[in-house]
Amino acid sequence: MVVRVRVKLTLTRGKSVGAAREAVCVANAGYESLKPEMMIPDRLAEVLGLLPELPEGARSKIYRTAAGPIRICFVDECIEAKVVAEDRMSELVKCGIAISELEDEVLLSDKLISAFGIAIEDAGEGLWRFRDEPPSKLRRSYPPELW
Numbered sequence: 827m828v829v830r831v832r833v834k835l836t837l838t839r840g841k842s843v844g845a846a847r848e849a850v851c852v853a854n855a856g857y858e859s860l861k862p863e864m865m866i867p868d869r870l871a872e873v874l875g876l877l878p879e880l881p882e883g884a885r886s887k888i889y890r891t892a893a894g895p896i897r898i899c900f901v902d903e904c905i906e907a908k909v910v911a912e913d914r915m916s917e918l919v920k921c922g923i924a925i926s927e928l929e930d931e932v933l934l935s936d937k938l939i940s941a942f943g944i945a946i947e948d949a950g951e952g953l954w955r956f957r958d959e960p961p962s963k964l965r966r967s968y969p970p971e972l973w
Contacts, residue, residue, distance in 0.1 A: 827952035829853040830967040831944065832910045833864075833932070835874065838920070839904035842875025848910060850971035851932040853944055853954065859935035862921035864907070865898075866932050867973035871925045876901065891928075899925040909942045909956075911965060916942040916956065930972045 831853060836846040849870060857865065871877040886899040902922040909916035919941040934942070947953045952967030 827950055827967060829944075829946050829949055829952055829954045830970060831934075831942075831954065832968055833907050833934070833942075834910050834915075836906045837874050837876070837904060838906055839901065840876055840881035841879065845874050847873060849932045850968045851934050852970075853939050853946060854933045855936050855939060855946065857933050857935045859922075859937050861902075862919050862938035862941045863924060863935040864905070864921055864932055864938055865924040865926050865929055865935075867929050868925055868927045869973040870932065871899075871923075876904070876923070876925065893928065896926070896928055901925070907938075907942075909944065911956075914956070916944075931970060932973075 830850050832848055833851045834848050837843055881901055884899055884901045886897050888895050888897050903920050905921050905923055906918050907921055908918045921938050943957045945955050945957045947964055953964045955963050955965055
């Protein structure tokens, strides 16, 4: 099991400003970033209107992986996001995105997990809470949403 949370994403840059979508996202503390960032599959980028035409200022880089070379496109601070739980929401966080042609789930970086105030309590069982909640207030992960 892994910790997955539901996040509402709203586009703040590009031709489809205001486009919104909820997505189940993996809280991946191993995804390190300098600022709050999420990696989204290219299919979600298309739904949000970020592809095929990336917003001005987007950049791309080719990475070598075990599966072969992959191109990742980066767009700084183009999404406003908040965790949507059954009984409350997190603060709204402005974040950047990395668009992957291979990834099939949305991944939250370490800095974005922190900005949302998420405390992973038991990764193996998929249990989490908001940091300002008592340790007894455990929340369960959502099932995966594959793109």
